[in-house]
Amino acid sequence: MSAGKNTETSADASAKNAQEPSGPAPDFDTLIDRQGTSATKWERYAGRDILPFWVADMDFAMPPFIADAVRSRLEHPILGYTRTPPSLVAAFQAWMQHHYQWRVEADWLVWIPGVVGGFNLAARATARPGGAVMIPTPVYYPFLDVPGNAGQRAQHVPLVREGERWVMDMEALERAASPDTALLLLSNPQNPTGRAYSRAELSELAAFCLRRGIVLCSDEIHCPLLLDPAVRHLPVASLDPDIARVTISLYAVTKAYNMPGLSCAVAVIPDAALRRNFIRAQAGLVPGIGPLAYAATEAALNDRGPWLSQLLHYLRGNHERVRSVVGRRMTPVEATYLAWIDVRDLDIEHPGAWLEDAGVGLSDGAAFGAAGFVRFNFACPRPLLERGLTRLQAGLSSAPARGEGRSTGSN
Template sequence: MAPSSPDFDRVIDRRGTWSSKWDKYAGRDILPFWVADMDFAMPEFIREAVLRRLEHPVVGYTRTPDTLAEAFRTWLLRHYDWQVPDSALVWLPGVVTGFNLAARATAVPGGQVVIPTPVYYPFLSVPGNADQTGIQVPLVRDGRRWVMDFDALEAAITPASRIVLLSNPQNPTGRAYTEPELTALAELCLRHDLVLCSDEIHCRLLLDPNAEHVPVASLGPEIAARTISLYAATKTYNIPGLSCGVAVIPDPELRRRFKHAQAGLMPSVGPLEFAASEAAFNDTGPWLPALLDYLRGNHRLLQAVAGDRMTPVEATYLAWLDVRDLELERPGAYFEEHGLGLSDGAAFGGDGFVRFNFACPRSTLEEGLERLQQALDSA
């Protein structure tokens, strides 16, 4: 029997499930469009994979399944023509753990962590967590997209700089960096003897048909030798509560330092998480193409209301809205007053902006867009 088509229009009540996204505004008439999880059911094939594992009555400590590693390596080869050995993989409870470990693995007394901003807000706590200094280098808007300012990056780097943290596809601006952009960044890292940690968790969420994801470490052996690439299936398949990630670290010495940084700190990944991720990396079916089509439709609706405040989203399901002209002291709080739970840009290093997660049923989005229009008109 053929699987039924996913119903992304289905409104699922997440209240009462200890949902971080929805419980934040419990008892208040505020629709949550903030944290980056989707209001869609997980794919049925992932649910079935978890249930199959639960047919065994013991859920104990679990080694990384060989079948998961093979599924991931095949996934990299299938989508990016990038072949990596099993020895290059370090499995993790999530990518946030990964980029924190990367900074600790490269830390030196007085060291610096270079971060293009705005960026996913946990990046900004990484330098302090590793007893390093953070150097933020703002992206610049170039017409209808945000780009890295390579002159500013070059100027910001000092002999104390040890690592660059990259979000690609970029959260929160929705960029999918091009191969020339990534090549320029790789050359900068090579020139200054920097490690590059690239969080690529949104890589399969490409909305622009002309965009592509390029793993920066796939550009050549020189940059691969100084890159820590982070992946997970959790964003694409909406399973962040079954968190499992993987670091691809081709260089043995860098990998040794990374593993040393995690010693005694990192919990093991559980068997249900492994089962869910393996099913996701093996997926070649219709669920993801259907999701992307639905997200493109949501993106068009949001773009129609936001207009030039929003650059087109090439990848992710996150829009970065410019509300600087409204001169709001606290943009996030202002939109909450109008029934919208958005992420305040200040947390990402982008004052005067808000981030809007549009991965939800269309009826929910339409109600949110009515509130957004009213909020913009009232400012």
């Protein structure tokens, strides 16, 4: 189970990522009022004194060049059905080559509205009678619905904590696998633990999938959000042509550029037969992508400016602030803006509800397949973060230690 840290960037790249970004910094400190926008994140607690740090979108403005691209498209008065623009395809290919040194062919790409639909389509494309879907847990909770949605069995295999990292338990994966295992769902960078898996880890997983005849679907939506300057994201399908042949890789820039309301994603599927099955699984179910989403996505893919590095610099500061309060309850976040906090030593049955009573709204770990944890989204202005951390600390401090008497978390 042991795996080294993913420190494969060159010295120049590491130094570039670690230094403070140049150029005028965006205003990440000012809280933007999202009332009246039907924002999912804030509407959950409307009318209640609970600060939301749950769903994974950011409380920052999208970069100006995204807004400019949308406005530019709106200068044309018709928003009709839209084919995937060739310029978008070229932008994605250039983005993959620039950031990950992976040459992606245009005919490998299947454009879809979002990655959640993508990993559900992967399950439908690989489903077999009596088949199973293997899922390392904890994981982004829509993963857990995938087997049932596709009429397959679920095979959950818990990650294990080794020191300051969560790692895949390869021995447990081997034990859980069966001849009926058709698909393995991977989250990399991993939501909610914040891991960016190393080459050694991914190579071992790829070898396992090839040996067992399992298709690997890798959700890589968080790949631009690397907080550890020494860590590099490695697309698992880029490791070897053989693993590429059995891999469906899912990408979207909507997470990193904070535009999840402009849904656009892409599945990279090098194998023609697997790609045909994936496309066939969409029939009658998957809508097209709108022209505004295409325009925004292309603008993000073409970005080579400082905005993203400035965002990451700010998120690193937020991450360090969360760690200073939470301490060893969480492991360092290599990627994503999500802290996975261990509260198993506290005698509270529903930690999410308990912390809501303290005025802070986090995601309860039970939804991710791991009771006794909470997930904290720290992608927000620092003044809001400080208010949330004060409430979080108070809520944790007021909870009874295990053995002192159980609380249901609903005072």
